[in-house]
Amino acid sequence: MQLKKTLLALAITAVSSTAALADIKVGVSLSLTGPGSGLGIPMQKQLQLFPKTIAGEKVELTILDDASDPGKAAANARRFVTEDKVDVIFGANLTPTSAAITPIAFDAKTAQVSGAPVPPQAEKESIIFRLPQGFKVMSHAVVEHMKKQGVKTVGFLGYADGYGQGWLVNMKPMLEASGMKLVGEERFARADTSVTPQALKLNAANPDAILVVASGSGAAMPQLALAERGYKGKIYQTHAAATPDLTRVGGKTVEGTFVVSGPALLGDQLPDNHPSKKQALNFVANFEKANGANTRNQFAGHAYDFQVAMEKIIPMALKKAKPGTPEFRMAIRDSLETMGRTVFAHGVMNWTAADHEGYTLETGVMTKVVDGKFKVE
Amino acid sequence: MDSSIASILLLDGVTNGAIYALLGLATVLVFTVTRIIFIPQGEFVAYGALTLAMLQTGKVPGTVWLLLCLALLACVMEFVERWRHLGDINRALKAGLKTLAFPLLIALLSIWAAPQQFPLWVQAALSVAIVTAFGPLVYRVAYQSLEAATPLVLLIVSVGVHFAMTGLGLLFFGAEGFRNPSFWDERFALGPVALSGQTVIIFVVSLALIVLMWLYFEKSLRGKALRATAVNRTGARLMGISTHASGQLTFLLAALIGALSGLLIGPTTTVFYDSGFLIGLKGFVAAVIAGLSSYPGALVGALFVGIVEAFGAFWASAFKEVIVFTLVLPILLVRSLRSGHSDEEH
Numbered sequence: 001m002q003l004k005k006t007l008l009a010l011a012i013t014a015v016s017s018t019a020a021l022a023d024i025k026v027g028v029s030l031s032l033t034g035p036g037s038g039l040g041i042p043m044q045k046q047l048q049l050f051p052k053t054i055a056g057e058k059v060e061l062t063i064l065d066d067a068s069d070p071g072k073a074a075a076n077a078r079r080f081v082t083e084d085k086v087d088v089i090f091g092a093n094l095t096p097t098s099a100a101i102t103p104i105a106f107d108a109k110t111a112q113v114s115g116a117p118v119p120p121q122a123e124k125e126s127i128i129f130r131l132p133q134g135f136k137v138m139s140h141a142v143v144e145h146m147k148k149q150g151v152k153t154v155g156f157l158g159y160a161d162g163y164g165q166g167w168l169v170n171m172k173p174m175l176e177a178s179g180m181k182l183v184g185e186e187r188f189a190r191a192d193t194s195v196t197p198q199a200l201k202l203n204a205a206n207p208d209a210i211l212v213v214a215s216g217s218g219a220a221m222p223q224l225a226l227a228e229r230g231y232k233g234k235i236y237q238t239h240a241a242a243t244p245d246l247t248r249v250g251g252k253t254v255e256g257t258f259v260v261s262g263p264a265l266l267g268d269q270l271p272d273n274h275p276s277k278k279q280a281l282n283f284v285a286n287f288e289k290a291n292g293a294n295t296r297n298q299f300a301g302h303a304y305d306f307q308v309a310m311e312k313i314i315p316m317a318l319k320k321a322k323p324g325t326p327e328f329r330m331a332i333r334d335s336l337e338t339m340g341r342t343v344f345a346h347g348v349m350n351w352t353a354a355d356h357e358g359y360t361l362e363t364g365v366m367t368k369v370v371d372g373k374f375k376v377e
Numbered sequence: 378m379d380s381s382i383a384s385i386l387l388l389d390g391v392t393n394g395a396i397y398a399l400l401g402l403a404t405v406l407v408f409t410v411t412r413i414i415f416i417p418q419g420e421f422v423a424y425g426a427l428t429l430a431m432l433q434t435g436k437v438p439g440t441v442w443l444l445l446c447l448a449l450l451a452c453v454m455e456f457v458e459r460w461r462h463l464g465d466i467n468r469a470l471k472a473g474l475k476t477l478a479f480p481l482l483i484a485l486l487s488i489w490a491a492p493q494q495f496p497l498w499v500q501a502a503l504s505v506a507i508v509t510a511f512g513p514l515v516y517r518v519a520y521q522s523l524e525a526a527t528p529l530v531l532l533i534v535s536v537g538v539h540f541a542m543t544g545l546g547l548l549f550f551g552a553e554g555f556r557n558p559s560f561w562d563e564r565f566a567l568g569p570v571a572l573s574g575q576t577v578i579i580f581v582v583s584l585a586l587i588v589l590m591w592l593y594f595e596k597s598l599r600g601k602a603l604r605a606t607a608v609n610r611t612g613a614r615l616m617g618i619s620t621h622a623s624g625q626l627t628f629l630l631a632a633l634i635g636a637l638s639g640l641l642i643g644p645t646t647t648v649f650y651d652s653g654f655l656i657g658l659k660g661f662v663a664a665v666i667a668g669l670s671s672y673p674g675a676l677v678g679a680l681f682v683g684i685v686e687a688f689g690a691f692w693a694s695a696f697k698e699v700i701v702f703t704l705v706l707p708i709l710l711v712r713s714l715r716s717g718h719s720d721e722e723h
Contacts, residue, residue, distance in 0.1 A: 189655075193646045193652075224556075
């Protein structure tokens with residue numbers, strides 16, 4: 001009797017553990033609290049729409065809060081690789097928290113798909129795949145648009161930080177290659193009390209167009225200072241400024257500004273030949289069905305793109321190995337690198353061994369501020 | 378660079394300098410009376426501007442709830458301390474409620490007034506009242522029991538208060554910035570320089586505050602009491618001047634100056650929850666130029682910082698802050714060589 005019971009228990013354990021092995025496990029670490037929660041919570045909302053099965057295999061998501069803290073994010077990642085033995089990690093939504101996960105993912109040979117634009121990671125670059133658009137594709141869209149508008153001289157007014165620098169070093173060679181000249185490089189900080197001196201200097205150089213590199217409500221101040229000094233040329237803003245905060249603070253002054261943006265939120269406005277139109281519409285429709293009208297959000301868009309990538313690569317990886325094994329984890333990583341041109345809501349992705357940012361040049365969309373709204377050019 | 382560019386830069390520098398001057402004066406005031414290097418001075422600036430921005434949207438600003446929490450905490454602290462000291466529960470209760478009364482009144486007034494969409498100047502006055510009420514409470518909660526500690530301990534407490542206030546600012550106002558409407562939209566042409574109404578207001582209010590402060594310290598009894606505390610704490614106590622009351626009054630003035638500065642710069646720049654730190658730091662640099670002891674020195678120092686900042690931003694915008702803060706080094710060097718070790722306590 002006792003033996004029978006033991007055998008039964010053993011059998012049940014064996015069955016349930018093989019079932020658990022067969023599940024595909026995804027570890028998700030996001031900022032659900034703290035300063036980064038504005039980015040993390042929309043991502044979590046999108047992940048609630050994640051399919052329960054992909055290619056006939058059950059997919060199990062474990063979502064943990066990293067409290068916007070890199071230490072907590074690292075602890076989450078360690079739990080994923082040691083206890084949960086996940087097949088892929090999605091996270092995090094901030095650059096510091098994402099960077100904290102990378103070394104752990106690298107040691108465990110588990111692919112990390114990041115929702116933040118983490119800078120290059122040297123030898124660990126092979127394990128991290130980024131979802132947000134990099135400087136190169138966005139610079140490309142800006143330069144192309146300037147070329148079409150007949151711009152000859154360009155001024156630069158950007159944050160004195162990594163974001164400003166990233167734009168500057170990517171824009172410079174592209175402008176030169178297109179025969180345009182950079183006639184002024186001015187920097188400022190978000191908390192500055194005045195940008196008047198920089199605006200004065202740029203205005204004196206009088207370029208055909210000025211690119212303002214700043215984020216959210218901080219992007220309005222330099223533009224107001226330029227208007228104050230009577231600058232009449234074209235003004236371009238980057239995708240970090242493509243939020244309602246730009247028009248909230250800038251008001252009438254930012255009318256007519258060109259703002260480069262990813263396609264995910266523009267949905268129905270996109271021209272029919274834009275590759276991302278279908279995915280963008282699909283994302284917005286499903287997200288707003290679950291969360292209410294006008295709740296669309298670029299970060300939720302990245303979580304949607306994660307799903308698109310998984311739906312494409314899991315069948316590829318399943319052909320090579322069984323879920324729950326180191327071979328399967330490796331196959332996931334390899335498939336991300338070899339999945340080829342894939343249309344995301346945020347653009348067209350093509351991760352390769354040499355490029356883990358991956359977006360193709362079709363990605364950036366130029367919009368113009370009309371009546372306080374972003375209209376596709 | 379021609380004269381018109383130079384004059385615009387000069388105006389820009391002096392405008393910002395006027396704000397730094399106010400904060401520099403507050404820093405000198407707080408240091409001389411209490412020996413506290415008050416790093417969170419700038420937070421009052423951000424709180425002032427953002428409280429007004431919240432009132433503009435018709436919402437009850439988060440600072441009101443913080444004020445209530447802080448007032449309750451101060452009330453309990455006052456009650457416990459008095460009770461242990463006097464052993465008389467009625468008098469202790471009275472002292473505690475006295476701490477609570479004014480902030481409670483302001484908070485209730487704000488909660489009632491917030492959705493009413495009053496004219497701009499009423500909301501501005503209310504914002505100043507809310508932020509000013511913070512001053513004595515911050516002193517009561519963070520510093521009062523450490524009055525006798527060394528300036529270094531007080532400095533460390535200041536750093537803590539700064540982080541707490543910035544973090545709470547993020548919680549209440551969010552990560553995005555606000556720009557307040559201008560108090561006066563008039564524009565004046567002064568040769569090549571276009572003077573905006575807001576700039577005029579900044580100059581007038583700064584000048585008026587400086588004159589008022591001078592009158593207060595020269596003519597009024599309380600002002601003289603503060604000066605006495607600044608000169609010699611023990612001596613002032615022997616003369617019956619309460620150091621607790623002096624400290625709280627000083628912080629009241631510091632918060633008032635901070636809140637007013639916030640209203641002044643709110644319409645000329647986008648203010649974020651953490652904008653105050655850098656503005657306050659420049660006021661601090663102005664105060665350091667004055668050796669943390671001279672009001673006219675702080676005024677001159679602030680205008681100097683403002684002008685250097687404007688010209689620095691014009692010539693090498695990427696190194697603007699570097700230029701401003703590097704300037705402190707030679708000034709500190711000269712000061713320490715000239716004054717020796719006599720001013721260890723201050």
